[in-house]
Amino acid sequence: MKLKRRNVLQDNEILLRAPEPSDVDFLYQLENNTDNWEVSETLLPFSKQLLKTFILQQNDIHSTKQYRWIIHLTTKDCPVGCVDLYNYDPLHRRAGVGIIISPDFQKNGYASKALHLIEKYANNTLKLHQLFCLIHEKNNKSRALFESLNYINTGIQKDWYFNGKDFDDVLFYQKMF
Template sequence: MTLRGEKIYLRALEPEDLSFLMALENDESVWEVSNTITPYSKFVLKQYLENAHRDIYEVKQLRLVICEIETQVGIGFIDLFDFDPKHLRVGVGIIIFSETYRGKGYASEALKLVINYAFTHLSVHQIFANITEDNTTSLSLFENAGFKNAGNKADWILSGNKFKNEFFYQLINKK
């Protein structure tokens, strides 16, 4: 099974994920990485969930819930975005929401599963990620998964009153 690992599995969004999604999308501490500056209403997120079944070829994105196998609890999200079937590429972003689940290998396992999914089922040639220079945890995660730093976007992200560089990482499918 492509979306099941040893400690976690990835599943589609369900209507029951509304509270979890609201907590994440309205957490100002993650707005920088999600490029958000305003909170989302329950109504808007409900609509999003109602349309989450739409095909990645149509909406160019796919959000999966990262669930711990033992408890079946949702612990984070992994997103495929900017899917480009013509040029065979897709972006990836990941978040483990609670500190309780960080540093336990869940993100690494989820990233490996989604890489396999993207290369196998979407037949992409490359997967990319955008990571700020100070996000050392994500830099390590993606480098350990084989991603290479392919460039620096100088002063790309305005955080507070200071600009940050953002690195562009790629994983090219050599098969």
């Protein structure tokens, strides 16, 4: 009898997978959407060549202290977003988490599902004690998402980001396992 092994980074609808060279066009659209630049600290557009290099040079999380997964919709066989772990700290057993979903695929629950999978991976595989994220105070969608997944707002960083006119506060969220 052959046992079907389920990928820890997969559910019945999405798969978190490593970026492939074929994802360059998707990442190019996602990263160069200026609507996202304020929350991603991006100042200049990414070239396709730079994105190809990023994909080819992405190493394991232990050496780079960060990793990006593509959120792949298995029912339609297409990428819908990205989830990142960053500032990975195995000593203190924590990492930051960030997520972005393509505008065409928002409001379908994919962000919640992807975060649930990355939390399981962080807790069970990396043996992390917590994940954290920084959210612009005015980003109500992101705040609602993380709060719905039991992340707790544990602090505020005043005047943390300059938006071109004013300074914005950033909220610090944590989830302990």
